[in-house]
Amino acid sequence: MVNINELVDVAGAVQSKRVFWDQEVYEQELERVFGRCWLFLTHESQIPQPGDFVTAYMGEDKVIVVRQRDGSIKVFLNSCTHRGNQVCHADSGNAKAFTCSYHGWSFGMDGELVALPLEQSAYYNRLDKSQWGLREVAKVDSYRGFVFGCFDPQAPTLAEYLGEMGWYLDTWMDGTGGAELIGPPMKSILRCNWKVPSENFIGDGYHVGWTHAAAIKVLGGPLAGLAGNAEIPFEDAGMQITSRHGHGFGVIWDGVGLLHDDPAYREYASAKAPEVAEKLGDWRAKFYMGHWNAGIFPNCSYLYGTNTFKVWNPRGPNEIEVWTWTLVEKAMSPELKREIVKQAIHTFGTAGTLESDDGENMETCTWSNRGPQTRKGLMNAQMGQLNDTEHPDLPGIVGKSFIGETSYRGFYRFWAELMQVESWEAVRANDATWKEPLIRGAANAKKERAA
Ligand code: FES
Ligand SMILES: [Fe+2]
Structure with a gap:
């Protein structure tokens, strides 16, 4: 230390x-700094529709910022839970799912693992997909349309952080x-x-x-x-x-x-x-x-x-x-x-x-x-x-x-x-x-x- x-x-x-x-x-x-602070990601106007996304960084961690069907915004680590490949290579776009280019695991816009190749024949349907979604960033909020994310669940609210x-x-x-x-x-x-x-x-x-x-x-x-x-x-x-x-x-x-x-x-x-x-x-x-x-x-x-x-x-x-x-x-x-x-x-x-x-x-x-x-x-x-x-x-x-x-x-x-x-x-x-x-x-x- x-x-x-x-x-x-x-x-x-x-x-x-x-x-x-x-x-x-x-x-x-x-x-201690990037793992705890609210970090700027994008502006709401950049992702107005469900499925709209941008990729961004939080410190050295790559993330995907996605507008959800209910209008909220979720942020995920841009890292496949299979073998760690980056799941989204585009800077921005609209997607119903993010499919990994390595072996084809596919994640919904809510981060859930929804499909994978050979699920039946190679995994014998025994992979619990609910355990292998993209890791979600603990806190996401926007202040007057400016969207921030924070890895630390103990952090103050964005409004308190801006103070x-x-x-x-x-x-x-x-x-x-x-x-x-x-x-x-x-x-x-x-x-x-x-x-x-x-x-x-x-x-x-x-x-x-x-x-x-x-x-x-x-x-x-x-x-x-x-x-x-x-x-x-x-x-x-x-x-x-x-x-x-x-x-x-x-x-x-x-x-x-x-x-x-x-x-x-x-x-x-x-x-x-x-x-x-x-x-x-x-x-x-x-x-x-x-x-x-x-x-x-x-x-x-x-x-x-x-x-x-x-x-x-x-x-x-x-x-x-x-x-x-x-x-x-x-x-x-x-x-x-x-x-x-x-x-x-x-x-x-x-x-x-x-x-x-x-x-x-x-x-x-x-x-x-x-x-x-x-x-x-x-x-x-x-x-x-x-x-x-x-x-x-x-x-x-x-x-x-x-x-x-x-x-x-x-x-x-x-x-x-x-x-x-x-x-x-x-x-x-x-x-x-x-x-x-x-x-x-x-x-x-x-x-x-x-x-
Ligand atoms: S690393 Fe993503 S599917 Fe294998
Ligand atoms: Fe200057």
Whole structure:
């Protein structure tokens, strides 16, 4: 078992470089993080009819997500109970049954083993088919149409897992009648640890003006001022949030649609903002007009305002398979949705202008830790720590600038907690005190600055 206290100092806001490399850390993550958390699978709109399915990953486990006859959704391991072959090789489709390509065992859309070749002549009708259905994932639920699965029967409900983050997510998932994803997802491989892009999306406003300097200059518009950190906006330009289960985001006020080179989306959002204010209040109307870099713990990230929605599927400690959907609102016209897909591919698609800026940094952040001496080092996530605080109106912990590392700190706080405890019961026992090390870290940072 890895000693997590050696890897993460929550109040000190530092992490060991080992978190990006070690096989041992990774194996523990597969069990304790991916084996316990709610993991994003698909959007309901991708599987509207009975028999509609998509295949997906939960950590390294392959799964099939199937719409049932009664409208519910079930998720199964994509692994034949005979000799372990993958039973479904398609990315998506509609099926009455999944028939294994190896010896022909056939499973219904409800996962039951329904037929197998030579059942009478080779098994003498003695195989109890009811015992050999596909293994079902313990929990499946959707939040505002976004479908998640969880292997751990002891886990909280999806709504509880999202917790305070649900309050923020409702801004765009519910404020205007709902969001949806346009797929199928684009797919690509990056040779990096899954946490490098997860932490980047959840909390890294800092790299935008530097890593993306050339791209944002070329794209033009108000954000071009960030290029080279020339006109870096600080305290009033946005904020960062972290929450109980490691979810978080940074927001740039009034940044919605600013990376698009077409004003249509911004115009749409401006017209809708009063509706959001009426339904959810002024704070969320303000968030609605913002640009968010965000993460749903552990490995789902999105940019609200640039319409990109991603999952970083781990493939070992130093490789990921990136899946990218386009995020739109249901109420948008088909023309606007089409335009947004184009814009999203342009910026954060597989070969997008901004996406390709990030890849090399992510790979190098991972592979430089191959060196055992390098790996003994620490990484700093202290930016803006002295401003982390509770807020009178907003749930979670709030950092007062969008350039800061508040949501990094919250991400690793929960990561460390999950990696250490034996069960969800032990996580629940910390519910009342989870903010304590973050607030203490902020107080220490303030004292140090004053001294
Ligand atoms: S492995 Fe699937 S039928 Fe034999
Ligand atoms: Fe980036």
